[in-house]
Amino acid sequence: MTQPWPVSTVGEQFEVHLGKMLDSARNVGFPKPYVGNRAVQWGWIDLSAVGVAPLTQSDIRRFRLRNGDLLVCEGGEIGRGAIWRDQLSECYYQKALHRMRPKNGYDVRLMLALLEYWSTGGVFPNYVTQTSIAHLPRDKFIEMPLPLPSAAEQARIGEVIQDVNDLIHALRRMIAKKQAIRQGLRQQLLTGRTRLPGYSGSWREVSLGRYVSYVNTVALSRAQLDGESPVRYVHYGDIHARDSPMLDAAREALPRASSTLLRNAGRLKVGDLVFADVSEDPDGVGKSVEVTSVPDVGVVPGLHTIAARFEKAVLADGFKAYLQFVPSFRETLHRLVVGTKVLATTRSLISSITLTLPNVDEQRAIASVLTDADREIAVLRVRLAKARDVKQGMMQELLAGRTRLPGTGSTA
Incomplete structure (x- = not known):
């Protein structure tokens, strides 16, 4: 007992x-x-x-x-x-x-x-x-x-939870290391300082405004969204809250909205780049996601977003997600955004930017490397979340005394 x-x-x-x-x-x-x-x-x-x-x-x-x-x-x-x-x-x-x-x-x-x-x-x-x-x-x-608890049981519980803590800290360190490597890759590959094997051609200046059109957005509050309507809805807050620059809209959980509220909204397509057009934090200026899939029922750009559709012959699918990390793109946005407490990005501002970019073949190769780096971090994040869940379950059982570890003299 x-x-x-x-x-x-x-x-x-x-x-x-x-x-x-x-x-x-x-x-x-x-x-x-x-x-x-x-x-x-x-x-x-x-x-x-x-x-x-x-x-x-x-x-x-x-x-x-x-x-x-x-x-x-x-x-x-x-x-x-x-x-x-x-x-x-x-x-x-x-x-x-x-x-x-x-x-x-x-x-x-x-x-x-x-x-x-x-x-x-x-x-x-x-x-x-x-x-x-x-x-x-x-x-x-x-x-x-x-x-x-007895000294033996204290030590055993402490040891078990410490093992999980050590795993969590190791995963955190691995994520931090991978993030630093990813940041270095972005700095090198997106500026042309480092070229991937097989690519040596000159990069050219691209005026974004010549190759972009914009998809109509619809501004709905959170209160107008639901979880049952068929059409998915991309809210600027969800862009700011995510780590991945890719949006798998066909599979990811997104808010939804009634079709009657979306009559004037454009439908997003694979390859569209959706920006959050306001940010209270300078780090959030230019935050965006590239749509990698769309559900049959459709997905629309929502409140405080700018949905840009670039010509694929100039900006390759997969590469557009990383425009926000191109230093010259970020520097231009930061220089031109308007507002004090809230920083606003506009369509005309995005269209005014000129970047020096590689051809689409090299863009795809760069995107492949950066996407692999993102995936490695995402896998580690999943492992970290699972380790934290295990720890939470262990604490609920062990620290409340509901489960007692063997070999500690805890039963009589």
Whole structure:
């Protein structure tokens, strides 16, 4: 028969202390590296966000991190935590963080998993103090109930969840590496700095306005869209939210709209390039998707979009998706977009751009290389999503005590 775990509190099992208050006008001492809220991500420390601040000898004794300390965000994303593993030979922590140090050997890997479990389960709001910014004060944090499995069971749960965390972090690093490689490929291939084998002909200037026509769009609000009508609808928000520059409209889940609302809308075709025509973020200027398939019932360009149909003899299918990453295209858009808070792209602006481009055969070859890079990243993203789902399921079972691991003395 499974025995329930005893219950302790965070304060009974951990020393909990807030870090150093940083004040550039008052702080004196020796310049030392410190970890702040931004550097603490779920399960890892972002060393690029480590700062430097002057600390006194007293500060150095009081706020120096040790291997195995658990750092927890007191504000922002409350409860977000990471274990310090001597990523730097010497480091300190600032006031926006709680430093947790076990009193009686409580497994910090289990504690970190519980923090994430509490965060996703909406537990922290019961202990948060809300002023102008929500935060988790020490006096409330240390009173939080904490399950107390045996040391062996703590270690086993911590080990299992750490294995999944290690897989997740490895996948994240692989994605970041692949993204850096993809960015390099885009920079080299889309500018002609690097040419693919078999291609050496001169690139020529292409005035986009000479080879483009535009498809009529229809502006519908989200409230006018549904999930049952047959015709698919491309909304600018969905363009901004996606990573892939290709839109498989026949297979992907898209909002839909009643045909009675779409009388004046043009129908998209394979090879059409659909831009989001507004962005609040400069990085979103020129964001677009190339349509790679269309359903029999049709798909239409929607609110705040520009649907461009380029001549295929000038711009090859597959290559158009990568126009948004051509440096000269992006630089021209950024120079000409109108607006302050909201940056707007127009048809005339797109038509005014002149680019230096290879012939369509080389365009297809470049698109093939870049599409392969996109696919590699997409596959890794799927693996990452599955690993996160596995972790979520494990936490729900193991951290609630519903499933107990064998070999931990958890049954009687």
